[in-house]
Amino acid sequence: MGLLTKPLEYETRLTLSSIKTMLRRYFLWYFILFVAGCTAATNNQRSNNNSLLKDQDKLLFAVSDVQGLEELQGDYGQFRTAWEEVLETKIEFFPVDNFLEVATALQLALVDLVLAGPSEYTLVRARTNSMPIVALTGPNYRAAIAVRGDSGLKSLADLKGKTIELGNVGSTGSYSDVLLHQIKDYDVGFPTSRTRVFCFKGSTTT
Secondary structure, eight states, X not given: OOOOSSOOXXXXXXXXXXXXXXXXXXXXTOOSSEEETTSOSOHXXXXXXXXXXXXXXXXXXXXXXXXXXXXXXXXXXXXXXXXXXXXXXXXXXXXXXXXXXXXXXXXXTOOSEEEOOHHHHHHHHHHSOOEEEEOOOOTTOOOOEEOOTTSOOOSGGGGTTOBEXXXXXXXXXXXXXXXXXXXXXXXXXXXXXXXXXXXXXTTEEO
């Protein structure tokens, strides 16, 4: 995973040098997934994120979909090292037990930085005054709403009055950011026993 201007294949292995270069170049400019709990969401403060982070002696860093300290160290050790060199600040891992715990940790000021997926990002933004500062992107990573070929549904507007089955919070299938920002205007309901529209859940539909 990296900070970049165009999609990067997930299988690509980033070197420590390339990570540091991307962090320095794009630290202030991307907007979606990386949340800084130590900053307030105002336009003036957004431009000062870098220096605000550098002013702290230590930053606590959590990843929403990684459980346990050992896995954090194995998966994000180089990432943390790159951040430490860019920010000139010590960074410590803060392990969480589930997707939603990151929001609580930010609310209670237990962490400073959180790497969050789409659903967790939406939850964090709704419950805290945290500011998004960096996005990590990849090709062909998106949620899809699947319907029967003979359903007659062709657009989001066609979903009005229908209901949608979602996967677990934190999964691609639940992609609540898209649901909140694009479907809310169409009066679409959510899971009931009479669900008519189905969302991908893992690699299958239900």
